[in-house]
Amino acid sequence: MRQASAHDPEKLQTFRTGIMRQASAHDPEKLQTFRTGIMRQTNGTIMSVNHAQRVDLEVVADLIPAQSRVLDVGSGDGLLLELLQATKQVDGRGMELSQRGVNECVARGLSVIQGDADKDLKFYPDKGFDFVVLSQTLQATRNPKLVLDELLRIGTHAIVSFPNFGHWRVRLSLFVEGRMPVTKDLPYSWYDTPNIHFCTIRDFVNLCEELGATVEKATALDANGQKIGLSMPWWFWNFFGQQAVFLLKR
Amino acid sequence: MVALRTKRTNNEADEPSSPVLRFGADKPLKLDAGTLLSPFQIAYKTYGTLNDARSNAILVCHALTGDQHVASTNPVTGKPGWWEVLIGPGKIIDTSRFFVICSNVIGGCLGSTGPASTNPATGKPYGLDLPIITIRDMVRAQLMLVDHFGIEKLFSVLGGSMGGMQVLQWASSYPERVFSALPIATGARHSSQNIAFHEVGRQAVMADPDWHGGKYFEQGKRPEKGLAVARMAAHITYLSEAALHRKFGRNLQDREALTFGFDADFQIESYLRHQGMTFVDRFDANSYLYMTRAMDYFDLAADHGGRLADAFAGTRTRFCLVSFTSDWLFPTEESRSVVHALNAAGASVSFVEIETDRGHDAFLLDEPELFAAINGFIASAARARGLSA
Incomplete structure (x- = not known):
């Protein structure tokens, strides 16, 4: 797998067509439970700095093979960990900023601690996990570069999902209204948003390159949570992708 | 008795x-x-x-x-x-x-x-x-x-x-x-x-003349006053300022006004005295010294x-x-x-x-x-x- 480079569109295209397809051997019943869970979670208030549909979790779960050791950073109310334990028998651990989220997770039998991605990742040993997941949290960290660096240190692989600030709705809001976007999926005003470090898909690919990370797989999801075709050109992803999921390693 | x-x-x-x-x-x-x-x-x-x-x-x-x-x-x-x-x-x-x-x-x-x-x-x-x-x-x-x-x-x-x-x-x-x-x-x-609090408790026990260098059983005595004080001090550390205030505030104990003396005017004083007194009925003073020391050494x-x-x-x-x-x-x-x-x-x-x-x-x-x-x-x-x- 080649490393993606934002500076070379051709290379990018090659890397993306090389993205492996998800071998979706889903148990339909569990998937349904998971989807119901997503709805529940969307209605809840604890987790997710975005109230966006958490369809990215499904994509994330697909990337993780059975029996892996997984650390979910920003594990919210534990939906992903629960899914992974039920369907993949992973050895799953979580870290979550909200104490309420943590307490709910532990009460449900998940192995979760209260912690801050910006401060507490340093306590984990090198390559202690097969996968470290950071789902919809990167943009809320104080130092995304450092956090990403830590993820790559702790995990053999890192999986990162984030909202794409290059999405056309965001661009439209800025372009037409001249105002910071407030959408269904990014419902905060500029002054009260926990999302302090937005990036576009292209920005993220740049950062990966800077950190010497290899993009093993990437997926962009449109507003309906559907994967955007792999054959679509890069600018299309950055324009229509509402969120992106990256599998990285270093 | x-x-x-x-x-x-x-x-x-x-x-x-x-x-x-x-x-x-x-x-x-x-x-x-x-x-x-x-x-x-x-x-x-x-x-x-x-x-x-x-x-x-x-x-x-x-x-x-x-x-x-x-x-x-x-x-x-x-x-x-x-x-x-x-x-x-x-x-x-x-x-x-x-x-x-x-x-x-x-x-x-x-x-x-x-x-x-x-x-x-x-x-x-x-x-x-x-x-x-x-x-x-x-x-x-x-x-x-x-x-x-x-x-x-x-x-x-x-x-x-x-x-x-x-x-x-x-x-x-x-x-x-x-x-x-x-x-x-x-x-x-x-x-x-925490070591400091324990030391206060131990000193209270050992300052009681009934402690007798730890040989109080042989004297038919027990350092009840010292142990009670130790318990009173320790008990404060088991609670919180907010809880104490919620429970007792500055409420007076069975009286309408301050007595201008050293009786237990306040409910919190009465409560702590009670805690101290009931504790000595069930606990050995020397054991209290040993237990606190074990924690200090940990x-x-x-x-x-x-x-x-x-x-x-x-x-x-x-x-x-x-x-x-x-x-x-x-x-x-x-x-x-x-x-x-x-x-x-x-x-x-x-x-x-x-x-x-x-x-x-x-x-x-x-x-x-x-x-x-x-x-x-x-x-x-x-x-x-x-x-x-």
Whole structure:
């Protein structure tokens, strides 16, 4: 797998067509439970700095093979960990900023601690996990570069999902209204948003390159949570992708 | 009356009303102080039934002034067991499912060998002739009890405060014997401030003329005033400013106005005096010295070259730590540093901080969030251990 480079569109295209397809051997019943869970979670208030549909979790779960050791950073109310334990028998651990989220997770039998991605990742040993997941949290960290660096240190692989600030709705809001976007999926005003470090898909690919990370797989999801075709050109992803999921390693 | 009380507690020390396991000269207890304690005995209580696989045993470790009567009426006070809110048939720790063991720690005064026990060499109570006991000594003795039951691996070890220290010691010393560990409101070391509070308590005991250099039983006396003051001071540290204010405020005790004297004008004074007085009825003063010293000496990192993570290297034990926001004796940061060490050791760890104004003592109280965490942790550990519901 080649490393993606934002500076070379051709290379990018090659890397993306090389993205492996998800071998979706889903148990339909569990998937349904998971989807119901997503709805529940969307209605809840604890987790997710975005109230966006958490369809990215499904994509994330697909990337993780059975029996892996997984650390979910920003594990919210534990939906992903629960899914992974039920369907993949992973050895799953979580870290979550909200104490309420943590307490709910532990009460449900998940192995979760209260912690801050910006401060507490340093306590984990090198390559202690097969996968470290950071789902919809990167943009809320104080130092995304450092956090990403830590993820790559702790995990053999890192999986990162984030909202794409290059999405056309965001661009439209800025372009037409001249105002910071407030959408269904990014419902905060500029002054009260926990999302302090937005990036576009292209920005993220740049950062990966800077950190010497290899993009093993990437997926962009449109507003309906559907994967955007792999054959679509890069600018299309950055324009229509509402969120992106990256599998990285270093 | 005093004499009667003295006699009763003393009897409980040698001939407790709970089962006792006695170890003779062939099985001494190796102490950190560098000596052997022999003969010695462990008084304990069990609840529930050990299953055929001996895989459903839970060891409960008691706190500073606790005892083995965790889930049944205390023979000295006549009060319910100290953790009956949590442990019993149908409770969170369900004794119809688990085999619960709780023993009086070495150095205690309710039947395990302690300063109030008779020294076989002299025929008199040990007093200060008993070597200093450490948390690790207590755990070594508990291991001998667990061995006695033929239990290879405890399903869980849990406890709060000094009990939590024992849990951490268990997980560190005998990781292969502990499937899951639940240290609550505790830390991997006793802080300077905590040592300071304990020292105040000990000095209060030793300043009481009835203490007699620790040989008060021989004088037919007990340093009740000193021990009561020690308890009063300690009791403040188990609560929180907010809880004290909520409960007592500046309310006056059975009076309309200040008396311009040193009577217990305020409810809080009356409350503390009551706490002190009832405590001396059930606890031995020398034992209080030994227990506080054991906590002061506890420093798990120091035993591992200053690196706490090394105390848990390679552990397969599942951990769940719990702290309380208003606990200023073992603040959340103490638990968090254990969590960080466990993270560094690659351990499976959960950590819950519970919001409450009830202070350190919250772990003994009816705290729904605490119960939810323990319930979730125990249930998932039981699944992992293959224990049926």
